[in-house]
Amino acid sequence: MARRLPARRAPRRGARFGRRPPPGCRRRRHPGAARRTRGDPGGPHPLALRTAQPPGGRRPLRTGRVGLHRRRGAGPPHRGQVVKLLIIGGPTATGKTAAAIEVARRWPVRLVSADAMQVYRGMDIGTAKPDPATLAAFPHACIDVRDPDEDFSVADFVSAVEEARRHHERVVVVGGTSFWLSALVRPLAALPPSDPAVRAELEALPDPHARLAAVDPDSAARLHPHDRVRVIRALEVHALTGRPMSALWAEGPRHPPVDAEIAWLDREDLRPRIGQRLHRMMEAGYLDEVAALVARGYGPQHKPMRSLGYAHLSAHLRGELDLAEALRRTERDTWRLARKQRTWGRGMGWQPTDPSGVLRAAERAFGAD
Incomplete structure (x- = not known):
């Protein structure tokens, strides 16, 4: 009798296509995937492991000194050269303003806000604007420069940054409006303002x-x-x-990319921080602020009033939503914005850091305090 041979086992999926590395070969690890973040001697932020590899497999920009023209092959600066511009970005509610104020306490800097909502007068609590005492001690460009029915474009913001750099040796740009930050590191073409x-x-x-x-x-x-x-x-x-x-x-951008030190601030407890901040804002008079804007004639026809910080509370004041639902939607949309900002920062290749990392970035940009 012929011996019965055992059934042949089907190959595992992917084995015949060479997807597994050959024996003895180590899979190449992406820079920064589980190591100390480049340019940040204090080690990686816990969120760095999630953002090490940007979409599409592009090599990320460095967390430290960043100039897009270097990425295109212009070469590094001379040894010992000090970069005079620091960008503090990150999702909403991560404490960017507090970090910038701490930098301003240690170095003589000019602060420029990169928050598209903080330009409007009367929108203070809903935009998490620094309080009047803080602004008196540490003035910011691009805060309280327009009424809610007036335009302020990204070109106006870029001009304000250029003005600050002409008159101040050290400049800190702080904020989370991605389009504005992108206009600095990936400049726009010379397009006319809207008519x-x-x-x-x-x-x-x-x-x-x-x-x-x-x-x-x-x-x-x-x-x-x-x-x-x-x-x-x-x-x-x-x-x-x-x-x-x-x-x-x-024809290309209207100005070259800035050469800046980047500090991308983020926190693992961001979701609860958003809810806690909204609670503090309500205690500070958030609803009264929205009511005052509505009383002045501002409504959905004005772009700032359609923003996530004012749209739902305005709807509540018009009787379209109860207060609990308006607050729920405001918190929900704020969290969605934070996730979009995280995605954008990850696409830029900027590794997240904490407040101590912001101070280290400032020291790299401005020298020891």
Whole structure:
């Protein structure tokens, strides 16, 4: 009788495609994945393990001194050169303002806010703006410079940073508005500011995308017809300059990327911190502040009043939501914003740190205090 052979075991999935490294080969570990963060001698923040590898496998920028032009191959600065700009970023409610004030206590610096909501007068508690005593002792540029019905663009912010750098030896940019921070390290093209009258005419067009295809085919091919905001902006740029926006982008940014030390502040207990901060804001008169803005005639037609800090409480004052639901939605949307900010920082390759790491970054930027 012939001996029965044992059944042949099917190969494991992926084995025949060489996905496992050969024996004796170690899988290459991503820089910073489980080691001390580069440029931060104090070791990694607990969140660093989650953000070491950005989406798409791109090599991250260093946590320490960052200049995008170096990433493009311009080479490092001379040994001993001191960078005079510090950027303190991070998700909302991580304590960026307190960290910046501590830096200002130790070094003579000019503070510039990178919070798109803190520019508006009368919006103090809802934007977590520093209190009047703190602002008197440590003035900030880009705080209380507009009324809620006035515009303040990213170009205005960049101009304020440039102004501060012209007149002050040490500058600290502090805030979490990703678009503004990106404009410093990944500069924008030289586009004109928005014109409300021109924009109103373009908004009335029956098919803005068809008009864009006629004047700027490259932008029309890049933008979806339903992406109305960007389509209108591309048409506005053409109307104001007489040139396609795609051609302006091809000419490159209006200024080189800044050379800055980056401190990306984050905390593992961020979710409860958001709820605790909202509770303190209510005790400080948050609802009264929103009511005062509504009494002055500000409403959903004004962009700042549609922000997460004011939209739901305004709806409560109009009788559309009860207070508990308005607060629940405010806390929910604040947490969503924080997660988006984390994702953006991870995409930039910026490793999270704690307040002590911010001081170390300041020492690298400004020298020993």
